[in-house]
Amino acid sequence: MTAPVTAADPAPSRPRRRPPRADARSSAGLRDALTIAAVWLLLGTVTALVRPDFLSTQTLLAVTFTMAVAGVLAVSQGLVVISGGLLDLSLPVALILSAWVTVSLLGAGLPTIVAVLAGPLTGAAWGLLNGLIIVYGKLNPIIVTLATGFGGLAIMLVLFKSAQIPSGSELRAFGLGRTLGLPNVFWPMVILIVLTGLAVAYTRWGRRMVAVGGNAVAAKARGLSLPRTRLAVFGGAGAIAGFAGVLFCSVNPSFTPNAGAGFQLIVIAAVILAGISLSGGKGNFLVLLLSVGFLSTIPVSIAFFGLPPAWSLVFQGGLLILAVGIDGYRMRRSAR
Amino acid sequence: MKHVPHRPFTLAAAALTAAALGLTGCSSEGSGGGGGGEDDGTFTLGFAVGGQPDADWQDLQGDVAQALAEQRGWDFVELSNDNSEATATTNADLFIQEGVDLVMMFNGQPSANPVIAKKYEDAGIPVITFDIAQEGWYFVGVDNAAAGTAGGTALGEVAKAEWDCEVDLVISAEGTSAGQINEWRTGNAREAVAEVCPDIPEDAYVSYEADGNLTTSLQNAPGVFAANPDAENILVVGINDQAVVGALQAATQLGRDDNIMGWGQDGGLITGDNVDPNLAGSVMYFLEGYPAFAFEIADAIAAGDVPEVKDTGDDAAVSVKPCPVSQEEAAEVPSIDERVAALADAEQGTTAYDLFCPAAAG
Amino acid sequence: MxxxxxxxxxxxxxxxxxxxxxxxxxxxxxxxxxxxxxxxxxxxxxxxxxxxxxxxxxxxxxxxxxxxxxxxxxxxxxxxxxxxxxxxxIETVYQDLALVDTMSAVQNVYLGREELSRNPLLKALNVVDDRGMRKQARDTLAELKVGIQTVNVSVKGMSGGQRQCLAIARALIWGRxxxxxxxxxxxxxxxxxxxxxxxxxxxxxxxxxxxxxxxxxxxxxxxxxxxxxxxxxxxxxxxxxxxxxxxxxxxxxxxxxxxxxxxxxxxxxxxx
Structure with missing residues (x-):
């Protein structure tokens, strides 16, 4: 709700401070997109100036490969954030649990299609579990998923020490292959981001999810069910994380229960950097794709600069702080 | 409080064994050693396993220690630290109550170690710690510096044999958060490669952050290959097998796996059905066999000949000897359960390295 | 009286x-x-x-x-x-106006009652009919002489009066x-x-x-x-x-x- 307007109202003809644009929302998205694209371009340009061989198919392969799993996870996290679910800190568990189920079924000799579908199903079940605790316990999602993240990791440590995808399986072959010159795992990520972006922007389902995230009280007053929306979002986001698990195990021949931890930072950074505010209710998935691409280029650039390895951690931490700072700035500005 | 699996390999059983073997005097004379409270004269060893759920070698350390204590006719008390600071601290109280003469432990949550150390110090009980150093405790751990050198040398030898040392790139998959251990394993490996193949140019050595796990390694390694587009013959060393395999997998993704060889550390991914074909070898530590090394100290203490405390990784009380193995050799190494059984039956003073390392046999 | x-x-x-x-x-x-x-x-x-x-x-x-x-x-x-x-x-306009700041005027008006596309395929895909909703919202707002220049603008930038008018006009569009x-x-x-x-x-x-x-x-x-x-x-x-x-x-x-x-x-x- 806006601040109360003073009794002395301005003259009727006085123009508003900023004239309305054709579409204020999409122009904000456009601004975010251009900003990230510009920063990305800057990073690429600087790297290419120092190392002209940066502009190569090897770089393209490296960046697109790095984007794949992180990008899918970012979609999952993005949906949670947009819907006002704050953050899902248990994404690494959803990722690894699904990957484990998938490779276990493959190892048991089940058809590839069954194993591949089991991944998203596992993720959806995990997400629903989170959702049920959050909705019926009326608890803060960050606290809940922090707890289930720990608990889930503990359970996985009991279930398995390390998991391997059968080296001769079709899924493994898919993970090693390329299409149109780029890694196979890159394409499902791009398709997923585009489809999710369209669904959020142009379907009734997406509208309502955004509304619940933007103003839960208002959404409820319009007859939308908050519990049902929350459950659907956590379930759906979980299914997407499970899909990430399928891609993950196709490229990671061996993984341990805590192998997902490394994705936590980059995924959250990508979401926030993309302007998907932690306060919920808005987000553009095309910007998210750019954001993931930018963050995935950083380790490659670091390699080209020949910086010591610890720098990539410094960069990631610094970027997260920057992203949170930008998010805070956006919120303060829009609150004026 | 957490459940403490108190597995007192019962005093009765210990005494029985001791009597049957007729080893130590179990009557009146005080046996050598620190001496506990209500001591019946038998030397008592307290053993706290790490209790981390993802590491079966930790429980197996307890099994090996138990077998070795049985051999000597000692009393043996085993507890689990449950991977928890609180449990580890409680266990110290229990051991002190029990009046043990010596404690061995792996504590993966070492933040409570200073407190625990004070307790043992006050009780006058010596402690042997595995892999994680604490001031005043005998340190038993793998010689990481030697492990790095062994891995690097082995990899250099393969490069010399296969490529005549024509190497374009030596990638180091690091885990900087491991600090000095990372430096020993990766730095020494690089030096060892350079030792074997001195003509590799200095700028062919590159490092990247793998954080000691395959997933992070696989996320960060592609950039390294992209940044060195002309490199054909590539070597990979790293802090552990996971980090090295991450680099090898990235090479496969970028189509750079025609001429690449890696040599890992810790042997984590060198056995099994899905060993990366480009992982030429690794360095095994036989973690389950640590107690065999630790018993060198224990025997001295039991004999009343308390050795000087050496409590750092640089200057270890006993260094566990690392064992470089090629992929073919690794397949021949007995499984961990077989190794535990063999260690239990081996004569005193025999270590896992002596029994299972191909290098020791050769 | x-x-x-x-x-x-x-x-x-x-x-x-x-x-x-x-x-x-x-x-x-x-x-x-x-x-x-x-x-x-x-x-x-x-x-x-x-x-x-x-x-x-x-x-x-x-x-x-x-x-x-x-x-x-x-x-x-x-x-x-x-x-x-x-x-x-019965439509109730609450004191907190029940508008979602991050959404446009037309999206707010149709919140919870979004009209689906008339194209059967898009309708099956749950796609909304933005064009139709915009037109109807524009017409109704014009008829009620609500001074909102374009229904695509995010409601965040609107004055309190505009927001209140929008919330009230919504009732009419919904046929209350x-x-x-x-x-x-x-x-x-x-x-x-x-x-x-x-x-x-x-x-x-x-x-x-x-x-x-x-x-x-x-x-x-x-x-x-x-x-x-x-x-x-x-x-x-x-x-x-x-x-x-x-x-x-x-x-x-x-x-x-x-x-x-x-x-x-x-x-x-x-x-x-």
């Missing part, structure tokens, strides 16, 4: 009789009644704690009464939740016959308040019936046809606005003027 109580039932779109609601020992509503004719603006006034808010909540389905009856368009209804009231054609407004001008300046009052008048011209809660007697007298006065959880008087002065209404609210019906003085503590 023509107090407007005697109305033909067929003319009533809403009739709430003898509504009682207790919270434990506390009686919030005691035999409160309210009737609403087609196309009229009914003011609802009373001191703080007189039961206005609870009555509004009962009529909008947010609170279930202990006893009493509600009849909408001649059929008895029983609201269990807000959507029941909405489905019966009864609109409940709770202090719609409370946060607005003079000029913006005037816009809202004019909009309420135009709603009436469209045949919509309005229940208007306000503390501002000047505004009430300007826009309302009748006024229901509440005191201590009871509806104590109904007046045609043209027959009374603001001072008389205030008298009824404070008890300076006697109630029409004799209120028993043993009523338990009353809260809003």
């Amino acid at each position: 023509g107090n407007g109580a005697g109305t033909d039932d067929h003319d009533l779109v809403l009739r709430a009789d003898n509504i009682t609601r207790r919270y434990g020992a506390v009686v919030a509503l005691a035999d409160a009644s309210l009737s609403l004719r087609r196309g009229e603006v009914m003011g609802l006034v009373g001191d703080n704690g007189a039961g206005k808010s609870t009555l509004l909540k009962v009529l909008s389905g947010a609170v279930i009464p202990d006893s009493g009856s509600i009849v909408v368009d001649g059929s008895p209804v029983s609201f269990k939740r807000p959507s029941d009231a909405m489905n019966a054609g 016959r009864i609109v409940i407004l709770d202090e719609p001008t409370a946060a607005l300046g003079v000029r913006e308040s005037q816009q809202v009052l004019e909009l309420i008048g135009r709603l009436r011209d469209h045949g919509v019936s309005v229940i208007l809660v306000s503390h501002n007697m000047q505004q009430l007298v300007q826009v309302a046809d009748r006024v229901t006065v509440m005191r201590l959880g009871r509806s104590i008087a109904v007046r045609d606005v043209k027959d009374v002065t603001p001072e008389q209404i205030v008298g009824l609210i404070t008890g300076a003027l006697p109630a029409d019906a004799q209120a028993p003085e043993d009523t338990a503590t009353v809260i809003s």
